[in-house]
Amino acid sequence: MSIPTLFDWFAGMTLAQWVAFSLAGNSMILGASAMLCACVARRCRERPLFAHQQPITRGDVVLAVVATLLNSLVAVVGWLLWQRGWVQITHPAWWRSAVDVVIFLIAMDLGMYVFHRLAHHPWIYPWLHARHHTHVSVNAISLFVLHPFEVLGFGALMLSVMMLVPLSGTAVLAYLTLNVLFGTLGHAGVEPFPEWWSRNVLLREIGSSSFHAGHHQHPASNFGFYTKIRDRLLGTLK
Numbered sequence: 001m002s003i004p005t006l007f008d009w010f011a012g013m014t015l016a017q018w019v020a021f022s023l024a025g026n027s028m029i030l031g032a033s034a035m036l037c038a039c040v041a042r043r044c045r046e047r048p049l050f051a052h053q054q055p056i057t058r059g060d061v062v063l064a065v066v067a068t069l070l071n072s073l074v075a076v077v078g079w080l081l082w083q084r085g086w087v088q089i090t091h092p093a094w095w096r097s098a099v100d101v102v103i104f105l106i107a108m109d110l111g112m113y114v115f116h117r118l119a120h121h122p123w124i125y126p127w128l129h130a131r132h133h134t135h136v137s138v139n140a141i142s143l144f145v146l147h148p149f150e151v152l153g154f155g156a157l158m159l160s161v162m163m164l165v166p167l168s169g170t171a172v173l174a175y176l177t178l179n180v181l182f183g184t185l186g187h188a189g190v191e192p193f194p195e196w197w198s199r200n201v202l203l204r205e206i207g208s209s210s211f212h213a214g215h216h217q218h219p220a221s222n223f224g225f226y227t228k229i230r231d232r233l234l235g236t237l238k
């Protein structure tokens with residue numbers, strides 16, 4: 001199935017069908033992320049980033065399920081905005097889709113850095129972001145252990161970018177995949193990227209697993225997600 005045909009299929013669904021599709025899709029993303037996390041942690045166990053693994057608590061599971069439900073809600077809101085013309089999805093040539101992926105990543109990287117630093121403000125941190133940092137090391141579902149407002153904030157930021165910039169459907173799917181991959185690897189508790197990446201002038205700017213692990217160990221540094229550029233420029237890189 002081509003990407004435009006896939007989006008035609010999405011557009012032809014009823015609201016009830018899209019709600020069911022979003023719930024199924026986001027549940028699969030939660031399962032796939034947890035499995036990938038466990039696989040990477042086992043495969044790269046000789047390069048651990050933490051002395052111990054964070055135990056998975058009942059509270060973690062509840063928050064991960066709530067995050068999955070809220071991510072589905074964001075997908076439903078996004079679909080409705082698209083159906084009503086507030087979000088525009090294009091199907092340009094491959095090179096334009098590649099440019100759109102970069103635009104989407106740069107915009108989200110900036111927005112997430114700003115919101116993450118705000119989330120560490122003493123007035124906001126205790127009630128919003130402290131729960132994520134109860135994970136002083138990480139487990140397979142740490143990515144989803146977030147306050148519900150954090151999940152909705154990420155969704156609102158993403159939908160805002162999509163309302164401002166018409167993006168390629170391929171780029172949107174690629175961005176969503178990359179976002180889950182970065183989030184999963186960032187909470188894998190091991191470093192799967194080869195050591196020579198850190199010596200390459202371009203690759204070393206990518207937000208590696210040890211980069212986000214560093215944020216869990218030292219919450220006053222490493223606020224970025226996909227790149228280290230903003231932390232490097234603003235003096236918060238550890």
Ligand SMILES: [Zn+2]
Nearest residue numbers: 132187212216
């Ligand atoms: Zn984290």
Ligand SMILES: [Zn+2]
Nearest residue numbers: 116129215219
């Ligand atoms: Zn944080």
